[in-house]
Structures are given as structure tokens and as C-alpha cells.
Amino acid sequence: MKVLIANRGEIAVRIIRACRELGFGTVAVYSDADRSAPHVRLADEAYHVGASPASESYLRIDKIIDVARRSSASLVHPGYGFLAENEDFAQACADAGLTFVGPSPKAIERMGSKTAARDVAIAAGVPVVPGTKAPFAEDATEAAMLAEAERIGFPLLVKAVAGGGGKGMRAVARAADLQAAIRTARSEAKSAFGDGAVYFERRLIGPRHIEIQLLGDAHGTVVPFVERECSIQRRHQKVVEESPSPVLRPEVRRALAECAARVARDVGYTSAGTIEFLVDEQQNFFFLEMNTRLQVEHPITEVVTGIDLVHWQLRIALGERLTIDPEQALTPRAHAIECRIYAEDPDLGFMPSPGLVRGLGVPGGPGVRHDGGVAEGFEIPTVYDSMLAKLITWGATRHEAIERLTRALSEYRVVGLKTTVPFFQWLVGQPEFAESRFDTTWLDRVLTERRGQSFVVPTPADEQDAAVAAAVAAWLHAHRASAGQPGNGRGAWRSAARMDGLR
Amino acid sequence: MTFEIEIDGRLRTISVESIGAAGVAGGRFRVSVRAGTADSSPLADPLIIDARPTDLGLSLLFADTGRTLDVSITPQGNGEQFVQMPHVALTAVVEGRRARRRGTGEATGTGEQRILAPMPGRVVRLLVKPGDEVGARQGLVVVEAMKMENELTAARAGRVKEIGVAEGQSVQAGQLLVIVE
Numbered sequence: 101m102k103v104l105i106a107n108r109g110e111i112a113v114r115i116i117r118a119c120r121e122l123g124f125g126t127v128a129v130y131s132d133a134d135r136s137a138p139h140v141r142l143a144d145e146a147y148h149v150g151a152s153p154a155s156e157s158y159l160r161i162d163k164i165i166d167v168a169r170r171s172s173a174s175l176v177h178p179g180y181g182f183l184a185e186n187e188d189f190a191q192a193c194a195d196a197g198l199t200f201v202g203p204s205p206k207a208i209e210r211m212g213s214k215t216a217a218r219d220v221a222i223a224a225g226v227p228v229v230p231g232t233k234a235p236f237a238e239d240a241t242e243a244a245m246l247a248e249a250e251r252i253g254f255p256l257l258v259k260a261v262a263g264g265g266g267k268g269m270r271a272v273a274r275a276a277d278l279q280a281a282i283r284t285a286r287s288e289a290k291s292a293f294g295d296g297a298v299y300f301e302r303r304l305i306g307p308r309h310i311e312i313q314l315l316g317d318a319h320g321t322v323v324p325f326v327e328r329e330c331s332i333q334r335r336h337q338k339v340v341e342e343s344p345s346p347v348l349r350p351e352v353r354r355a356l357a358e359c360a361a362r363v364a365r366d367v368g369y370t371s372a373g374t375i376e377f378l379v380d381e382q383q384n385f386f387f388l389e390m391n392t393r394l395q396v397e398h399p400i401t402e403v404v405t406g407i408d409l410v411h412w413q414l415r416i417a418l419g420e421r422l423t424i425d426p427e428q429a430l431t432p433r434a435h436a437i438e439c440r441i442y443a444e445d446p447d448l449g450f451m452p453s454p455g456l457v458r459g460l461g462v463p464g465g466p467g468v469r470h471d472g473g474v475a476e477g478f479e480i481p482t483v484y485d486s487m488l489a490k491l492i493t494w495g496a497t498r499h500e501a502i503e504r505l506t507r508a509l510s511e512y513r514v515v516g517l518k519t520t521v522p523f524f525q526w527l528v529g530q531p532e533f534a535e536s537r538f539d540t541t542w543l544d545r546v547l548t549e550r551r552g553q554s555f556v557v558p559t560p561a562d563e564q565d566a567a568v569a570a571a572v573a574a575w576l577h578a579h580r581a582s583a584g585q586p587g588n589g590r591g592a593w594r595s596a597a598r599m600d601g602l603r
Numbered sequence: 604m605t606f607e608i609e610i611d612g613r614l615r616t617i618s619v620e621s622i623g624a625a626g627v628a629g630g631r632f633r634v635s636v637r638a639g640t641a642d643s644s645p646l647a648d649p650l651i652i653d654a655r656p657t658d659l660g661l662s663l664l665f666a667d668t669g670r671t672l673d674v675s676i677t678p679q680g681n682g683e684q685f686v687q688m689p690h691v692a693l694t695a696v697v698e699g700r701r702a703r704r705r706g707t708g709e710a711t712g713t714g715e716q717r718i719l720a721p722m723p724g725r726v727v728r729l730l731v732k733p734g735d736e737v738g739a740r741q742g743l744v745v746v747e748a749m750k751m752e753n754e755l756t757a758a759r760a761g762r763v764k765e766i767g768v769a770e771g772q773s774v775q776a777g778q779l780l781v782i783v784e
Contacts, residue, residue, distance in 0.1 A: 166776040207775040267750070287727070288752060393611050426675040449756075451696040451721050452749040459675060486749040511717075513659050518685075520691055551740070558611075558691050567608040568634055569674040570618035570695040571686070572604050572654045573661060578626045 102127055103201070103414070105143070107179030108158060108191075110473030110489055111394070112139035113275045115177050118410035127171045129164060131157035131480035133407040138473055158182045161189050166531045174410060175417055177201040177410075181485065185212050185264075201417040202371045203316075203392050208486075210367055213388040214261055215299055221387035224366050226359045229378060229386045231301035235261045238296070242279055245300075249278055252302050258282055260289030261297040264391070266336030268292060271303060306385070306539045307378040309333065310345050312360035313401045315412050315429075316369040317422040322486065324357035325401050325429045331540050332533070334450065339520075339543065341397035342437045346498055346536035352383045361392065372398070372413050378530055378540075385459045399471055399492045400436040410486045435501045436494035439524045441512070443486040446523035446553045454480040459515030463508035467494050467501070480517060488519065497535075502528055526555040570592055609696040625653045629655035631666070660687070693767070696734060715764070718755050718781040720774040724748030729770055731781070735763045743781045746774065757783050 116126045116139060128143035133152040139147040147167040150157035157163070159182055168176055169176035176193050178184040178201070183301045187205040194200060202208070211217045215235055234247055249272070258281045260268025268289030270281035282298060290296035313325040329345035329365060330338045360375040374395050376388040398409050407424060416422065444450040460476045469506070472489035474480065480488070491512065493504035506528050512521050512563050532538050532546075558566070605618040615636055622631040650730040651666035660675035675687040684695045728745040731737060742754040743763070761783040768780050 234638070284752075292750065293749070306645075435723065448721070451753055452751065455724060456747065458677065461659050482748055484750065486751075511606060513675055513687060515659055515677055515687065526692065538659055553619070556691055556693055556695050562691045562693065563610045563613065564615075564636065565672055565688060565692050566674075566695050567610055567615045568652070569638065569661060569663060569672065570608050570652065570676060570684050570686055570697055571606045571619050571634065572632060572652065572663065573674075573676045574655075575604050575619040575621075576629070576656070576661075576695050578604060583627055 102144075102171060102173040103165070103175040103177055103200075104129070104171065104173035105139070105177050105179065106141055106158070106183055107181070108134055108137060108473070109175075109472050110485065111179040111181075111396075113142055113473050114399075114471050115179060115410055116142050117416065118408065119177075122411060122414055124175070124414070125173075127167065127173045127404040129158070129167055130382065133479075133483060137478060138475045141475075145204060146394065147171065150453070152481060152482065154182060156191060161186075161192050164189075164296065165192055165198070168198050169198065173198070175199045175201055176413065177413070178393065180393050180396060181265075185391070187212065199417050201413050202374060203369055207367050207369050209394045211369075211373070211392050212262070214263070214389050217390050218387065219365055220362055224361055224362045225361070226387045227385065229301050229304065229388065230257075232299040235297040235299045238401075245282065246275060246278060249275065249300055252300050257301045257303050258285045259294065259301055260285055260295070260300050261299060262293035263289055263294040264293075265338075266333070268298070269336050290536065297329055304378050304380055306381050307331075308345070308347070308380075308538075309338075309376065309388075309540050310356065310379045310385070311374050311376040311395075312356055313363050313372070313374050313395070313398065313409070314360055314369070315372055315409065315416065315422055316364050317416045318369075318370050318419055319421050320365070320591075321422045322361045322364045322369065323422055323424050323429050324361045325407075325424050326404060326432045327353060328397055328400055330397060332527075332543050333540050334543050334547065336540075338397065338440065339525075340437065340439055341400055342435065342498070342501070343400040344432045344435065347383075348379070349383055352379070352385065353430075355363050356385055359385075359387070363387070371416055372409050373532075396440065396487075396490065397438050399469060399490060400438050403436040403469065403494045404432040405435050406433065406448065434494045434496060436492055436496040437498075437501045437505055438490050438492045439509075439522075440520070441489045441491055441514075441519045443514075443517050444490050444520055445478050445518035446520050446526075447552075447556070448518075449552060450520070450523075452482070452486045453518035454482045454486065455517040456462055456480075457514065457516050461511065461513035461515075462489075462555070463491065463511035465502045465508075468492070468508050469494075474475065488514065491524075502534065522555050526557075528572070607640075607698055610693060616641055616643070629653075629661075662748040714728075714741060714784075716758055716761060717779060718743055718757070718783065720746060720747075720776055720778045720780055721753075721755075722748045722776050724753075724766045724774060726770055726772045726774060726780070727752055729766060729768075730754075730765075731763045733763050733766055737761060737763060743783070744768070746780070755780065 103119045105115045119126045125141040128146040129149045130140045131152045133349040149163040187208040188202045189554040190205040255273045258270045270285045272281045286296040308331040316322040328343045330341040332340040373389045377385045379385045445453045455480050461468045469492040495501040620633045633649045637643045653664040655662045663672040677685045696760045724746045727747045730742045737757045739759045740756045764784040765782040
């Protein structure tokens with residue numbers, strides 16, 4: 101049996117690993133930019149699906165179905181992003197006789213529309229954040245939208261119906277800024293998701309983002325998992341996730357899990373999905389949205405429960421019954437933290453920093469998991485998301501998980517481009533992080549207050565070390581040049597190391 | 604050989620001599636550090652360092668203390684070297700060439716600011732027009748790259764002198780976007 105993985109990067113690698121563990125063959129797809137990407141190298145087979153822009157490759161349903169046919173794959177795993185929450189793709193797979201590893205097209209459609217999902221939550225008796233009932237029409241007047249905004253009240257969020265990952269979302273503090281925010285949200289959502297429809301939602305004060313992972317099988321069983329807390333966000337994009345939440349009271353945890361399971365049962369949900377909630381200071385919770393796919397941050401749930409979510413997605417897709425003990429899923433046996441490592445320069449306002457990975461040193465040892473999608477020698481394309489990898493650490497307590505994270509970050513080395521590692525090294529040292537005193541607005545507030553101040557605070561001893569190292573490297577570089585070594589644009593040590601290896 | 608190394612505005616003059624058979628494949632070096640220019644006195648006794656190239660850069664071993672230091676050094680252009688160490692990463696300018704930061708410079712500087720595209724992408728929006736007065740850190744232009752909209756800002760207050768691109772236009776890394784005087 102073969103599984104086609106309709107994705108790239110770290111998640112394609114993650115899924116290939118699960119397939120291999122279960123004895124399934126793996127079929128990768130790739131664009132022009134990804135011919136030598138790790139997911140292509142790791143898969144049993146790989147097929148070209150088009151030019152580098154996703155719209156010409158990873159989003160081309162016709163080409164991906166064609167590859168499934170040519171490779172005689174029988175299952176299709178969409179990963180996250182790209183076509184993962186596209187009901188047309190799920191339907192096209194079914195029409196082609198392929199098993200889509202995910203929920204039904206109907207469930208994707210219903211829960212993918214944020215306004216329809218709210219209705220499902222309301223019907224299930226789950227509290228929701230006050231907001232617009234339906235998305236605004238393309239030609240809605242400014243006056244009508246303003247009136248609706250006044251009804252909900254400021255501050256509010258303008259959100260794209262098809263949005264996700266903070267794209268197509270804007271916070272608005274006062275009426276004067278509303279129109280500009282709608283325009284940006286629409287243009288961003290249009291280019292990212294091909295759908296510019298937006299709606300409004302009240303913005304809660306001091307909210308924490310807490311979400312419930314769940315699995316559902318085709319026989320009506322739904323199992324909710326212990327929560328993940330994803331409150332450390334930059335511009336509505338999750339930056340750090342952890343499980344369990346460091347603050348949630350046990351009775352609130354149970355209530356969240358029950359509400360999430362109820363929503364999933366009501367829509368006949370199958371496969372892996374996540375229900376996101378906002379939790380206020382009194383631990384009142386509100387349904388936010390459902391993600392009808394595997395999440396980026398799924399590994400922390402796997403770590404704390406010992407349950408492999410991708411294995412279960414595949415087994416459920418093949419009709420197996422969920423035989424997980426619900427107590428195991430709800431009981432964390434460790435504390436896990438994930439950092440999303442991006443090719444971005446934190447000291448330049450998190451500007452993307454694409455380029456060639458000249459070297460990669462990945463942390464290991466106890467309590468460390470690295471889910472990566474890049475390798476040395478791979479050129480990070482500019483056309484996709486800039487996430488390179490996820491670093492997950494765990495320990496018996498949150499404190500131990502943070503100590504491991506600090507240690508693992510010091511081992512992490514990506515050479516050739518800027519990454520968010522220095523930012524995380526700063527973050528783990530912040531008292532608010534250590535003491536769990538944060539909400540979804542904390543990081544943005546701190547970053548604004550820092551006014552672009554560097555995350556790196558070298559001591560005089562660090563500067564001395566760096567200066568000495570740079571001088572020795574310059575000496576080696578100069579001697580390599582005078583020894584007639586051709587310059588190849590790489591650092592001195594590369595050629596020197598190669599020469600060393602040739603001796 | 605002697606190198607002038609500047610880090611965060613502080614200059615050090617560092618001389619490096621090989622000991623014995625040390626060469627491009629590494630070996631033992633005598634390294635002495637002076638604060639400032641070559642005519643200032645050494646900070647301390649010379650360091651004896653065993654330096655070896657590795658897959659990721661250089662492994663340094665300080666003979667006097669036995670301390671190790673694993674570094675990666677990547678050229679950034681403008682004579683800048685990005686030096687990565689286990690707990691900290693910083694930029695060193697070798698041979699004292701001044702760092703020229705991209706886009707946003709020092710808030711206290713003077714003269715023309717040339718805002719360049721930091722990466723290939725597409726101009727989504729122009730937030731200013733020629734002749735506009737802008738404040739420090741005010742947004743000038745929004746460039747979409749890697750699926751995110753990135754707002755490029757003025758490092759300090761000034762007046763928009765020239766706009767080199769149009770909305771919707773694709774740009775290459777280093778292409779001139781806006782000049783603020």
C-alpha cells in the first residue's frame with residue numbers, strides 16, 4: 101500500500117516517517133524549487149508537479165491526483181497548509197477512488213467556514229466569542245460594516261473566513277482604522293487562500309489560546325486529548341506551544357475536552373482535528389475555530405500522551421476503530437514545549453531570511469525531538485512559508501522541559517541564514533515565560549516596547565571570543581587564498597575542512 | 604598576520620601567528636589581542652589556541668584553560684562576519700570596515716536613507732508618496748515574501764525623496780524601493 105504525501109517541508113518528512121513505520125510505501129510530490137528537498141530524498145518515489153509557486157504545484161489538485169494515479173498510491177495525506185483544508189481536494193480524491201487521510205469533504209466545508217463552525221458550536225451549547233453571524237458580501241458598504249462593528253464593539257478583529265496562521269487577520273482598536281484593516285485582511289486572504297471574505301469578532305482582554313486535539317473514527321468514536329497552550333504568538337502566529345497548559349484548572353480541562361468532543365461528534369468528525377478556544381483570566385472559555393487537519397504543533401501532544409497521531413490518522417483512514425484509552429489521551433505524562441524555527445532575522449523585525457543552508461547542527465540527546473524539513477546544501481525557497489523545523493523538548497516538569505530547551509537551543513546551529521534561534525534563547529530567559537505570565541498579546545506588546553532592540557546581549561567575554569574566532573578564521577582564509585585555493589564563495593573552513601578530509 | 608576586528612563599535616587589533624606546522628587545516632596559534640589600534644598595548648598575555656576546521660565552522664581549544672569554543676562564521680558582505688557561538692551570535696567586521704546595516708540604520712544617524720528590498724518579493728502597498736514627511740519607524744512600503752507581508756520602515760524621520768517601485772511590482776533582493784532624505 102502506498103501513501104501520496106501532498107505536501108513539502110517538515111510535515112512531509114514527518115508523514116513519510118509514519119508511513120514507513122507502518123510499512124506503507126511513500127510517494128512525494130515536488131515543485132521546481134524542491135527537487136533536492138529532504139522530503140523528496142526520503143520518499144520511496146517522487147514526482148514533479150510544477151513550477152515553484154504553490155499555485156502551480158502544491159495547490160494543483162489535478163496534477164496531484166494524476167501523480168496518485170500514475171504511482172498507484174491508494175491514500176493521500178495532505179499534511180497541513182496547501183490543500184489540507186480544501187474540501188474540493190478531499191472530494192477529488194474520493195472521486196478518483198483514493199482514500200483522503202482526513203475528515204470528510206462535508207466536515208471540512210462546514211468547519212472550515214469560521215462562521216458555519218460558530219453555528220455548530222452554538223448548537224452544541226459551547227460558548228463563542230461575540231461576532232458577525234455571516235461574512236460580509238464583496239460589495240458590503242462601508243456604512244453597513246461600520247454599523248456591525250459598532251454593534252460588536254471595539255476592540256475587534258477583522259478575520260478572513262478562509263484564514264489561518266494569522267494571515268488575513270487584523271486587530272482594530274477604533275472605528276477610524278476599520279476600513280484600512282478590512283482592505284489589508286481582504287488582500288492578504290485573497291492572495292493566500294483565494295477568498296477575500298471577512299467577518300468581525302470581539303477581541304477579548306488578556307486571552308490565552310488553548311486548544312484541544314482530537315481523533316475521530318468512522319464508527320462514531322471521538323477521543324479528545326489533553327490541551328495545548330499556544331498563547332505565545334507574534335502577529336497572531338503561534339511561536340511557542342506547550343502541553344499541558346501551565347495554568348488550566350483540572351475542571352476547566354475536563355470541560356474543554358467535553359465541549360470539543362461534542363462539537364466533533366455533532367459534525368461526524370473523523371481523523372485528526374483541533375478545536376481552538378480563547379480562555380480569559382477567570383478561565384471562562386470561548387470556541388474560536390476548528391482546524392480540520394493535523395496541526396503544526398501536534399508533536400507536543402504525541403510526546404505527552406505517547407500516542408502517534410499520524411499513525412492513527414492512517415489507521416482511521418483505513419477504517420480501523422480507535423482503541424485509545426481516553427484516560428491516556430487526557431493524562432499528560434510529561435511537559436512538552438515546541439519552538440517553531442523560522443528562517444527569519446529576529447533582529448531585523450523577523451524579516452524572512454531565505455538562502456542556502458551551509459551547515460546544520462541539530463540538537464539531540466534526552467528529551468529532544470527535532471522535526472525538520474531542510475538539510476545542508478538545500479536552498480530555502482522564497483515562495484513558501486519560512487519554517488525550517490520544530491524543536492520539541494520535554495521533561496517531567498515544565499521547569500525541566502525549559503532547561504532541556506535552553507540546552508538544545510545552545511546546540512542548534514543553522515549556518516548560512518538567520519533563524520529565530522537567538523529569539524528563543526532570549527525568550528526562555530524571560531521571567532514572564534518562566535512563570536507562565538502571558539496571554540496572546542504579551543509577545544507583541546513586549547516586542548513593541550523593545551523597539552527593535554537586539555535579542556542578543558553579548559557579554560564582553562562573548563565579544564572577545566567572537567573577535568578571536570573571526571581573526572583565526574581570517575588567518576585561515578588568507579592562507580587558503582595564498583595557497584592557491586579557488587574561492588568558491590563559501591567560508592574558509594569549508595575548503596579547509598574539505599582539504600582536511602582529503603589528507 | 605594582524606586583523607582589525609570591530610564588534611558593536613569596539614575595535615580590537617588581533618594578531619595571529621601559527622605555531623609549528625599549523626596551516627589551512629588548523630593547528631596551534633598564538634593570538635594576542637589589543638583594545639583599539641595596533642599601537643595600543645596588549646590586553647593580556649597571548650592566547651595559545653588550537654583551532655580546527657569542522658563541518659560547521661571552527662573548533663577552538665584554549666590551551667591555558669582547556670576551554671572549548673565551537674563557532675560558525677559566515678560572511679555577510681561589507682566585510683561583516685556572522686559569528687555563531689553556543690549561547691550567542693553576533694556580527695564582527697573584519698579589517699575595521701564599517702558595518703552598513705540594511706534598511707533600518709542607526710536612529711541617530713544623518714543623511715539619506717536608501718530602503719532596499721531585503722529579499723525577492725512583490726510590492727504590495729506603498730504607504731507614502733514623494734514629498735511626504737515621515738517619522739522614525741514609520742512604515743514606507745509593504746513587500747510580500749515567503750507568504751508574509753513585511754513592512755519596511757524609516758530608521759529616522761525625514762522626507763520621502765524618491766520612490767523606485769510601483770505597487771504590484773516584483774522586486775529583486777537589494778533593489779531600491781524608497782529614498783528618504
